[in-house]
Every structure is written in structure tokens, then in C-alpha cells.
Amino acid sequence: MKSIRTARGGVLVLGGGFAGASVARLLGKRGATIVSTENFMLFTPILPEAASGTLEPRHVVVPLRMMCRHADLVLGRAVALEEAAHTVSLESEVGPVTIRYEHLVLAVGSVTRALPIPGLADHGLGFKTLADAIHLRNHVLRQLELAEAAPAADDAKRHLSFVFVGAGYAGVEALAELSDLVRDALRFYPKLKGTRQRWVLVDAAPKILPEIPRRLGEYAAEELWKRGVDIRVSTTLETVEPHAVTLSDGSRLDTETLVWTAGVKASPWLATLGLPLDERGRLCVDEALRVEGRENLWGLGDCARVPNAATPDRFDPPTSQHALRQARRLAKNLEGNPRPYRYRELGMGATLGRHKGILSLLGLPVRGFLGWFLTRTYHLYQLPLVSRKMRAMTDWTVGLFFRRDIAELGSLGHPTRLGDE
Ligand SMILES: Cc1cc2nc3c(=O)[nH]c(=O)nc-3n(C[C@H](O)[C@H](O)[C@H](O)COP(=O)(O)OP(=O)(O)OC[C@H]3O[C@@H](n4cnc5c(N)ncnc54)[C@H](O)[C@@H]3O)c2cc1C
Incomplete structure (x- = not known):
């Protein structure tokens, strides 16, 4: 049977990520209802450390019920918006749920931007969620076991070859952390002594870490290069097979590990809602974070194209740092008298x-x-x-x-x- 509820404090927040959880937390005693697919917020900036084992997986997430003490949490996935009725329908483990709102905050984030490259969906690994990170960690450790047991040196080399596509901060940090893990772990694999490990970082752009000033990007590239990382810029991934990948520079690399960290795109679910979206599928919001042309719909975080009064020449990039500042403004705007969002990146x-x-x-x-x-x-x-x-x-x-x-x-x-x- 369908259950019908009313959002606490009249505010319904879709998405329990950085943006949504922060809005709900900052609303304090006014309260809100959060709809989230998980009962925790993933603190992505330290996710690579959960993959490499310097942090326990449980320590890179924050339970939403502890973080947002005055919010109700409904576990489920929003599937439909009925604007006229001011309701959102969800799919949850206990069946369909409908929630009424006075204000709706859309903070459904982003998904990995996977390109239609042959074999990528079947053999590539993502790095966006906690499950991705822990799966990658286990996969990498399994490769060490397989390399140690491999009958031929070529097989061992293939197991110890790791290819990362996407040299933004997520890809660079993940590669750096995991190569540290492998370096540390190898001392416990006596048969692999002397076997070369290979780390390859591929990006279509002409340099790594485009979001960081040039000199720092060059320092990072040099640091990785000194550790033996093979950096291939202005290069794209062409195909992925179960035991090899091919690149646009004509090379074919034998590997069991292809990690895809080449960017994100706004949640595709937004396209089903009939709301204004930009050419990249992001929700168009005004300077007060209100969905363009709507009175009681708001958007922020990775799923929205957010204008920033401090940087009028560009919209905010998809970072947790910006999502957090947008959440601060939005929580205040929900109190009445909406003011423009302004944040200068530190x-x-x-x-x-x-x-x-x-x-x-x-x-x-x-x-x-x-x-x-x-x-x-x-x-x-x-x-x-x-x-x-x-x-x-x-x-x-x-x-x-x-x-x-x-x-x-x-x-x-x-x-x-x-x-x-
Ligand atoms: C590996 C990695 C490292 C990063 N490192 C940094 C960093 O160092 N610094 C930095 O500033 N940024 C970093 N980022 C970017 C940062 O994580 C994002 O900008 C930030 O998470 C955006 O917050 P958000 O709330 O908009 O989206 P998300 O955090 O993605 O949260 C969206 C939430 O909505 C949920 N959701 C989606 N659809 C629905 C639905 N239909 N119904 C209900 N819930 C739904 C999702 O499950 C998710 O929990 C990193 C990202 C990654 C992947």
C-alpha cells in the first residue's frame, strides 16, 4: 500500500550527499526530511585513503541520522515529481512512498560520465562510491595474489599493470594512494621481488590536474613521474578487453585493471522532471539557488548549474567545497528573504x-x-x-x-x- 507523508518543517531534501545533508544539518531545529539511497553521507575527499587502507571504510562516511539530528530520513530513491500537487514519489524497500513538501531541495548529485568506449562498461572499474573504492582495493590486492601465483612472468607483469583514465584530482589521488598500497604490500610477496609494477595515467587533456594552477600540476606530474608513473596526456582510451586496453597513441597495454575516473555528469534522473536544464543536463538555478521560474524548488551541488556572485564569469565547479558553501546560503534562503549566493574559493x-x-x-x-x-x-x-x-x-x-x-x-x-x- 502507498504511504503518504508530509516533509518535516515543510522542507524535502532529495539526496543525502554533501549538498543535501549539509542543507538539512544547517536547517537545525526547523527540520527537514531527507530522501537518500544510503543512510550515510560519503566524504569523498578522503575516499582514496579508504581504497588504500590508510582509513577504515566506515570512517570516510558520516551517518545521516547522527549528522542531521533534527531531520527525518527516508531511505529510498525519488522517482517522480508532481509539481502541481507538491509531492515527490519514492521507491523504497517498504514499498512506494509519497511525500508532500512546501519547499523541495534537489541535491541528487552526479554520476560517473562513462563514454561509449567498447568494453568500458563490462571491464572498467569506477571510483565514485564507497563500494567502488573498496571493490578497487580488493581487486588490486587480488592482482598481487594472482601475480604471485602466476605460472609465467608475463602473466605476473599483466597483473601488476594498472591503468587509470582521467587525471583530475580523483584519478590522481586514487592512483597515488593505490600505488603506495601496492608498494607497501609487495614486501610480503617474495616471488614478486624484482617484478616491475606498471602504473599508467591517461588523459585526453594536454596536462594532468587541470583544476589546479599550472605550477602545482607540473609538480604533481613530476612527483608521479619520479615514482615511475607513465603519464600519457592528449591520449584517449580506445578499447577495453578482459586482459588489455588500447590507447589512441596506438599502444596496447596488457592489464587486468582499468580504472575510469574521467569526470562526472549531473544525475540523468533530472531529465525526467520537466525542469529547466542546461546543455550538460544540470539544473538551471538563479543566484539565490532557486530553480529558474519556480517559487519553491531549489537546487545545488553537482546536479545544478550554480551562478556565483563572486565569480560572475563562470559557474561553480562540481566540488564538495562549493556544495558546502551553497548549502549554507540555501539553508538561510529557506528561512525567507533569499539573497544571492557568493563564495570565493580559498x-x-x-x-x-x-x-x-x-x-x-x-x-x-x-x-x-x-x-x-x-x-x-x-x-x-x-x-x-x-x-x-x-x-x-x-x-x-x-x-x-x-x-x-x-x-x-x-x-x-x-x-x-x-x-x-
Ligand atoms: C573520488 C572523488 C574524490 C573527490 N574529491 C574531492 C575533493 O578532494 N575536494 C572536493 O571539493 N570535491 C571532491 N570531490 C567532488 C565531491 O565529492 C562532489 O562535488 C560532492 O560530493 C557533490 O555533492 P552533492 O551532494 O551534490 O552530490 P553527491 O555527494 O554525489 O550526493 C548526491 C546524493 O544523492 C543521492 N541520489 C541520487 N539520485 C537520487 C534519487 N533519485 N533519490 C534519492 N537520492 C538520490 C545519491 O545516492 C547521493 O547520495 C570528489 C569526488 C569523487 C568522486
């Missing part, structure tokens, strides 16, 4: 593993150990809840003194069927 950073990082802080380039330390400190500051901060800090401190865990836990989530032992 900096942009990335960690490169091995205690190295890059950070552009108020236009000043910071790199090396200080860049790493400040980027990590900023992430820690942004991570909601003192308990989460403490857990992350403890993991990092333990990591200073002990080696990473190399147990491959791919069997998690697949319990034994009773009687099958």
Missing part, C-alpha cells in the same frame, strides 16, 4: 601519497610535505562530527607507525548460505 588541494601533496591556498602554491599536511588538515576540519574526526585521526596516527593492512576482503557482503559450508 584553495584547492590534492594529496599524492607518500606524505606529499599540493595546495593552492589564496593563490599561493604550497607543495610537498606542507601541501600534504595542510590538505589533510583541511579535510579533517571539514569532516562533520567530532567522533568522525577522532576516528580518522586515529587511523592516520596508527598508519604512521604500522604498515597498511593487506587483507583482501572481497568476500564481505557475500555471507555463506546456511548449509553450504
